[in-house]
Amino acid sequence: MHLFSGFQARDWLLANDPALSRLRMALRVTLTIVFSFLVLLAIHMLILSLPTAAFGLGIVLSIEGGVAVRDKGNSRQLVTRLFGCVASLAVVGIAAGLEDRRFLSDLVFLVVIALASAGRVFGPRGFAIGMFAFTSYFMGAYFRPPLAELPEVAIGPVVAVLVGHLVRAVLLPDDWRRDLLRSLESVRGRINQILFKLAAIAGGAEIGEADRQELRQLEDRLKEVVLMAETFIPRPPAGVFDGAADPAAELAIRLFDAHLAAESAIVLSFQSPPPFALVHAVIEADTAEVARFEGMADAIRDQPQGETLRALLWLGEARQQLTQAIGEGQASGFSEIDAIKDTAQSQAIDFSFANPLLRSALQITIASAIAMSFGLLLSRERWFWAVLASFLVFTNTNSRGDTAMRALSRSLGTVFGIAIGLVLATLISGEPDIAIPVAAVCIFLAFYFLQVSYATMTFFISIVLCLVYGMTGVLTLDLLKLRIGETMIGAAAGTAVAFIVFPTRTRGALDSALARWFQALRDLLGALSEGKSGFELMALSQKIDACYRDVTVAARPLGSSWSVVTRPGQIRQTLAIFLSCTYWARILAKNYQAPAADTLKGLIAADLALIDDAAPRGSSCFLIKRKASRTTGRHLPLSREGARLGLEMIGSALERLYPQADVLPFATGEAIARSKQG
Template identity: 70%
Template sequence: MISGFEFRDWLLANDPALSRLRMGTRVTLSILLSFTILLLIHLLIVPLPTASYGLGIVLSIEGGVAVRDKGSASQLVTRLLGCLASLVVVGIAAALESQRVLSDFVFLLVIFLASSARVYGPRGFAIGMFAFTSYFMGSYFHPTIGELPVVLIGPVVSALVSHWVRAVLLPDNWRRDLLRSLESVRGRINQILFKLAALAADGKVDEADRQELRQLEDRLKEVVLMAESFIPRPPGGAFDGASAPAAELAIRLFDAHLATESAIVLSYQSPPSFVLVHAVIEDDKAVLSAQEKAVANMEGQPQGETARALLWLGAARRQLAETIDAGRRSDFAEIASVEEASPSTPIDFSLKNPLMRSALQITLAAAIAMTLGLALSRERWFWAVLASFLVFSNTNSRGDTAIKALQRSIGTLFGIAFGLVLATLLTHHLAVAIAVSIVCVFLAFYFLQISYATMTFFISIVLCLVYGMMGVLTFDLLKLRLEETLIGAVAGTLVAFLVLPARTRGTLDTAVAKWFDALKELLLAVSEKKSQPELIVISQKIDACYRDITLSARPLGSTWSIVTRPGQIRQTLAIFLSVTYWSRILARNNTADAVDEDLKGRITADIGILDRVAPRGSECFLVARKQMRHVSRHLPLWREGARLAVEMIGSTIERLYPTETQDLPFAAGKAIAPVNQE
């Protein structure tokens, strides 16, 4: 039997800060409450047309997913503007109902304007989604002009309910989310320590162990980035000084992450002592004190460096635990909230703006999907347009779009198959069917942030159950939905590849260039003797840029891609990860007193390497490399400090674009850290 604490720990481990849980709950409650209120209005005040219910449900979803403004007041304004846009486009759809050809062309215009509105930021994106879905529902349910006043009740109710659910019932709270994410950081560090204890007991590390540790470290990185995002920062992004409570918390979190990563790296070179790992897990101060004295006599030995890293991890973990306990007691009262303002970006309607190119692609894909969808069905062609529109959402390249189209198609296929069986079994069990539908809605939006295919799977099940409850479920209807979805997905993919394509290489070039710029900024900041909080902020920027590189490179390693060597992609990412790791070492170990002329000379040499290789961009992902092999040389982090970090950054970067003589397992005799992927 799982206890409440065990379930909470499991939930936090899989959903740091419980953001996915809140997303699923908010959308589900908004739909249920909106539908209930609309039903009561229908029964007690005025009969409502079907379009009012449809708009209420769909816009409840958009209110929970598309509204991303900072602050509840801004969110309410966006929702009310979305209601106004909804009324306008539904009115246009109703007025043009008798002129179907003209209505279809106007739908394409609405799609273009809705997509173009994204240049105005989060508010433009949300209002655009409200307009698109409202015209979609207006064309689908065919409300008359006379019904518009009561049809509007649906969007208004959904907006007010969604706002109440998010602002009052399940509000955002950065203090609560920060505490939960810190607890998740500690939990993932504990998982890594347990794995290191198992390795220490075996006395060896094989490739399967390395792979597991890599996965655990990736999960730790995810939740560290999340925790960092909750720490309030001044408008400039950099803390005022090391004495600020927020800066101290950021440094403690940084230390915990870096110490854990270093313990993993050095354990590859020399497996840790089981006694020491167990002492770190138990926070046994007596044993740890004895180990510190023993390590003092192991200068320059691999075992000593591993022990030092574990002792550092023990101290960082203890500080993190103290921070969590203090946060529980005071709710981080010593850290002042900072008003977050959305960064103002210039409005650019030219084709140089990727958002405008995407708007043209979406409109053309929708036109193709509309034409083919109409040929297949005059009543259900909207599904094809919907699929073509959504496959472009949150994608940066044609490869991303193709992946999302594939995910939508697969999710729809399996969702229909499973939903057909489920709807058949629940034909005479209305209450159970409703309950299962509610659960599926929750699961769809719970998984939205991590798997688009899973979300589509559960939504398809819900549609099958709804059709079953309405008595219109047939195999031909579900087959038609799948066909229309495939039409939209294929149309979106073809347009993404053939019309104003955002090439994966181009997107990757941009991400790599930003990473190089951030790395150069760090090296210059060290040379200029900037404060440690400033260096840590820059190193976090490098970490975020590395994450963007991994996302941009994702299509290169997909099974459908022309590139059929994902191992090569992982090797290149390992080198970027290595330099990112050493940049954190540099930011943490550097002090102004340590920046002498020798270190400045080494930094100048590294900057020269950056300037030489950076223009080659994503070419590094196409370089054939020999398979890396592990060596026994340890990494004396504590003895050489910032100098070693600067040296490792330079020698590791040279491996991105190796010559035949440089294509060796390790450059300049140094081991590549933190991990070798192949």
């Protein structure tokens, strides 16, 4: 029973944390902080007395080393860490040297912010070194160590860098074979979630809207982990496999089929809910029961229920193939798959303001200057918090809407985190044996949820700060109010600059994402006309999938609750159209046969014409109010006509982006008529 529960817990964890990447990052950060603190404490107690700044820098750079260092390979990571350590020591020295000239020190801080932000144009290493420099100047200006203490202060960054590398390279190393196996297990876990949901709704006359929404969410989560798993499968430099004999190619096909089969099961279940007995048989891999339903599916193959049966049978087979691949991976560690060396060519660096990274650097610098000015009016000693907030709200954002959402998340996380942290710090005041473990747990949870919710991360970090203030005896209500005020100043400054200086409208970012999606679909249709091979078509359809994910990210601020541009319902309706088109593109890539190209040229040309018509309109399709779509005819194509139906359904989906008056040419019959005319 305990063993079964353990497997259940692991399956749940993998289903919610693909490849355990979030767990590993949270553990890396937490262990690096703990070990660095213990090493510094041992040095402090046994060798020489260390200033507070050494501990502060050690802890902060432990965080940056776990989050900001993103190079591939241990040697590259070590070089980045060492460069970051040098940058850290340099800026701390500058901050200490300018301590008596506070106005000049503040101006230099802005220069450091500008250089750190602009360093992102150099790629992952530039980003990491910039973060090391920014946070180190922040800590240097905050703790104000005397020049005479710099040798002792330098021990903090050095220990953090060395401990961080040991944790990353030895204790919790990167391993693409392990990550591939875990991501495949996560794919299976999310397929199981879909099957469990189908079992819950099986046998009903129809599926309710709430169930449809949940299945769509499960479909999105499956897509997310499939895209992750695909990145772990080594591919040739051109990105296209030469043949199915390649073990990596065989694995890619199994993953592709499992993804497509799961989506087909969802699509067909919307039309006709599946029988519970079949879903149960697929879950339990009951071959006798599955064989009985195979005969039933053949007898009613042209009926909606028959389509659903075939979709579930396909999913059952694809799931078994995926399970077999997982078993082989567990036994051999994918030793038969050769790793592909990183052959990426370095690209020319664009130092013009046409580069969005440089525009962002200017935004960050101006926002930091504004935050610094208003923060100083509120407090001469604690204004750094405002600058920190204004700097961080621009991280991983691509539009002013994204920045506003991140600023709001940081403000809310800080307010609620301080409220809870104040209660905790008061309850365990004077109990460091309790406060320290609680702080460690909160640090772990903060970075475990970093990739999921920025507000949650800020919430737990705020609790940690309250506990630290409580243990050091400086916790007061006025201090916490000041923390909230400075954070809101920084968040407001970042949001204002995002809307005024080089503003990137949410719709502008969405237009760019849509342009990439349309181009990817155009490339796939063009490859069909040229008679490309199956693997090339599969790779192109996967590119459409990745572009769809970018579209959903770019559209998120447009449909958020604070937006007055449109209702979230319209956003979901439009995204559903792009999702449908993406799905049918994969159906098309799977079933297309080059010899049939001549008979399908009319359909390909018609779909390309629809792309040429829709692509220039960009994100305006998200502002159209649509009627509820009518039920379509058969969804799942037979193998002999899968390519034709895929092209028809892609055309139907594209037509739905801009419906003419009250007519929604969505039904399959209308699409077929259109194709015959073409």
